[in-house]
Amino acid sequence: MDYENSDREDRTILPTALKILIAGGFGVGKTTLVAAVSETQPLRTEEVLSERGVGVDDLTGVEAKSTTTVAMDFGRITFGEDLVLYLFGTPGQDRFWFLWDELALGALGAVVLADTRRLADCFPSIDYFEGQGLPFIVAVNCFDGARQYSLEEVQMALNLDPDVPVMLCDARKRESSKEVLITLLQHVMKGRGLTRKPETVGS
Amino acid sequence: MTRPDAEPLWVDDEAGPVVRPYAMTRGRARPRNGFNVISLVTATRAAPPIDVGLVPEHARIIELCQRPLALAEVAAHLHLPLGTVRVLLDDLVARQLVQVSEPRPPATLPDDSVFEALIHGLREL
Ligand SMILES: Nc1nc2c(ncn2[C@@H]2O[C@H](COP(=O)(O)OP(=O)(O)OP(=O)(O)O)[C@@H](O)[C@H]2O)c(=O)[nH]1
Numbered sequence: 063m064d065y066e067n068s069d070r071e072d073r074t075i076l077p078t079a080l081k082i083l084i085a086g087g088f089g090v091g092k093t094t095l096v097a098a099v100s101e102t103q104p105l106r107t108e109e110v111l112s113e114r115g116v117g118v119d120d121l122t123g124v125e126a127k128s129t130t131t132v133a134m135d136f137g138r139i140t141f142g143e144d145l146v147l148y149l150f151g152t153p154g155q156d157r158f159w160f161l162w163d164e165l166a167l168g169a170l171g172a173v174v175l176a177d178t179r180r181l182a183d184c185f186p187s188i189d190y191f192e193g194q195g196l197p198f199i200v201a202v203n204c205f206d207g208a209r210q211y212s213l214e215e216v217q218m219a220l221n222l223d224p225d226v227p228v229m230l231c232d233a234r235k236r237e238s239s240k241e242v243l244i245t246l247l248q249h250v251m252k253g254r255g256l257t258r259k260p261e262t263v264g265s
Numbered sequence: 266m267t268r269p270d271a272e273p274l275w276v277d278d279e280a281g282p283v284v285r286p287y288a289m290t291r292g293r294a295r296p297r298n299g300f301n302v303i304s305l306v307t308a309t310r311a312a313p314p315i316d317v318g319l320v321p322e323h324a325r326i327i328e329l330c331q332r333p334l335a336l337a338e339v340a341a342h343l344h345l346p347l348g349t350v351r352v353l354l355d356d357l358v359a360r361q362l363v364q365v366s367e368p369r370p371p372a373t374l375p376d377d378s379v380f381e382a383l384i385h386g387l388r389e390l
Pocket residue numbers: 086087088089090091092093094095151154203204205206231232233234
């Protein structure tokens with residue numbers, strides 16, 4: 063790429079931008095977790111999907127009915143000058159896989175939030191990340207009134223690979239949500255090279 | 266999928282009508298680029314030039330991106346769908362009014378020092 067004759071010098075340092083996905087069923091606390099750790103209130107962005115689910119294609123004679131707007135919440139954490147971490151809450155419906163692909167592309171990993179009262183709600187997320195080879199952890203969100211299951215029980219019920227960390231969390235609490243992200247990062251770091259190529263190749 | 270009662274107050278939600286983006290991109294529905302949602306957009310100028318091919322939203326992007334801003338953030342601030350912003354970025358890139366920097370290749374992982382910086386940074390939050 064060849065950019066020139068800009069009227070200012072190239073003094074801007076580009077930070078490294080990274081992202082993590084926060085997935086899980088409807089109402090499981092994705093936005094709450096993003097809000098708990100982000101430096102600003104969560105932002106919302108949208109993607110307009112046509113009925114065929116392939117982006118904003120086929121614009122001739124577009125009618126409101128032929129498109130669906132899918133909203134995604136996301137937050138940002140800036141670490142110094144050179145590192146920015148984005149957290150994207152995935153849209154909770156299976157028919158938006160197109161959008162999941164877009165969000166997952168280049169992601170470091172994912173947090174799957176689970177509610178023990180509705181464990182099956184996180185199956186689609188787990189299937190998706192397993193299929194993509196994207197490392198993930200499961201964080202069991204502690205809702206009031208939910209029966210306490212042991213983490214082993216959850217692991218069994220979800221039929222998880224024993225390497226996948228399962229932990230408790232309270233998405234409303236910053237410390238707890240931080241711990242979730244740290245656990246994911248440690249998991250990704252430990253598994254690097256096993257599922258994906260490290261960056262050292264070629265350059 | 267919308268539950269008005271559950272709408273969190275802190276989500277800035279003044280998105281305009283969905284029809285508008287199409288007019289803005291003059292019917293061009295499909296961006297030529299597939300910029301990642303965390304691609305960083307940086308304006309190459311302090312202000313937009315006079316150009317009949319530009320709409321106010323192009324100018325807004327240039328204003329917003331005086332510092333690098335992720336594509337998703339640009340879209341959120343402009344209350345426009347990601348696809349629409351990608352189309353607008355096509356125009357701006359073609360005029361060399363912004364630079365878009367893609368994140369590292371999807372199949373690669375940053376080295377340990379980056380993970381350590383993230384973990385350390387999170388602990389310090
Ligand atoms: N008791 C309890 N409530 C929680 C917890 N996390 C989230 N909630 C509440 O659960 C509700 C739903 O949380 P959201 O963060 O909106 O869930 P979401 O996954 O973003 O929901 P959708 O985007 O609609 O799928 C909110 O009222 C939260 O306050 C938690 O750890 N414990």
